[in-house]
Amino acid sequence: MDVFKQSNRAGWDERADIHAQDRTGFYAIDRFLAGEDVLYPIEAAEIGDISGQKLAHFQCHIGIDTLCLARRGAIATGLDFSPHAITQARSLSERSGIRADFVEGEVYDAPALIGSDFDIVFTSWGTITWLDDIRAWAQAIAGVLKPGGRLYFADTSPTIEVFEQVDGTLRPHYDWRSAREKPQRFDAETTYTGDETPLVTNFTYEWMRGTSDVIDALLKAGLRLDFLREHEVLPFKMFPMMVDAGNRMYRLPAGIPRMPLALSLGATKL
Ligand SMILES: C[S@@+](CC[C@H](N)C(=O)[O-])C[C@H]1O[C@@H](n2cnc3c(N)ncnc32)[C@H](O)[C@@H]1O
Numbered sequence: 001m002d003v004f005k006q007s008n009r010a011g012w013d014e015r016a017d018i019h020a021q022d023r024t025g026f027y028a029i030d031r032f033l034a035g036e037d038v039l040y041p042i043e044a045a046e047i048g049d050i051s052g053q054k055l056a057h058f059q060c061h062i063g064i065d066t067l068c069l070a071r072r073g074a075i076a077t078g079l080d081f082s083p084h085a086i087t088q089a090r091s092l093s094e095r096s097g098i099r100a101d102f103v104e105g106e107v108y109d110a111p112a113l114i115g116s117d118f119d120i121v122f123t124s125w126g127t128i129t130w131l132d133d134i135r136a137w138a139q140a141i142a143g144v145l146k147p148g149g150r151l152y153f154a155d156t157s158p159t160i161e162v163f164e165q166v167d168g169t170l171r172p173h174y175d176w177r178s179a180r181e182k183p184q185r186f187d188a189e190t191t192y193t194g195d196e197t198p199l200v201t202n203f204t205y206e207w208m209r210g211t212s213d214v215i216d217a218l219l220k221a222g223l224r225l226d227f228l229r230e231h232e233v234l235p236f237k238m239f240p241m242m243v244d245a246g247n248r249m250y251r252l253p254a255g256i257p258r259m260p261l262a263l264s265l266g267a268t269k270l
Pocket residue numbers: 009012013059060061062063064065079080081082085105106107108124125126127130131
């Protein structure tokens with residue numbers, strides 16, 4: 001594992017332990033434990049019937065979404081490279097009484113780690129910017145799906161990733177693509193949930209890319225695109241100016257041009 005990933009993994013280990021405390025309610029763990037489905041409205045509306053389906057959740061983090069998907073009837077396996085995230089996910093599985101498997105490992109190694117007979121790969125909100133090779137990501141998805149199996153993906157739109165908030169407005173600030181050996185560094189003293197615990201690993205390395213790179217990688221890996229949608233909301237405040245849009249989602253305030261903040265897509269392995 002290279003230095004960027006090692007550093008990112010240390011950061012995710014820290015955040016996993018903070019997020020499992022859920023002091024700000026960002027992950028709605030209490031509501032989840034009380035029986036509520038806490039998937040965000042975009043994927044909740046788009047995932048469709050998953051009952052009885054064998055589902056792989058890539059980058060499952062502390063497992064809340066994996067367990068919500070299992071609660072909807074999926075036979076779920078979560079995969080994440082952070083050992084702390086996997087430990088927290090197993091603990092939440094035990095506390096909730098919802099069964100799911102959690103496996104520690106890299107996305108790229110998914111077929112070797114979890115097998116290749118899945119009906120669905122689910123991955124959402126904070127995924128591909130952590131990966132240095134989008135083609136290997138798409139190949140891993142194709143590798144775990146059986147023929148006819150489908151991918152559901154929802155995340156921040158690459159269109160918006162180039163912006164930063166400066167003096168109350170949004171300005172293009174970052175290149176839209178990063179070379180594999182030169183990721184974008186972002187500094188953050190605390191995590192995105194609003195918890196004020198200072199982070200030791202207070203920076204991240206992330207890889208920027210265009211929507212076309214994502215689609216191209218999926219097509220080249222042998223998937224067919226079923227739908228591609230854009231949304232004007234996100235489940236986190238990507239920019240401090242963003243305002244509450246209800247249902248744990250945020251949007252840009254009035255006066256700022258409307259832009260696609262999120263995208264979601266479905267694809268089928270041929
Ligand atoms: C923002 S979280 C996942 C999103 C999920 N929606 C959530 O918030 O619970 C990103 C996750 O990706 C994991 N991750 C980052 N790079 C990875 C890699 N190469 N292989 C597997 N997991 C990875 C991190 O450990 C982290 O748990």
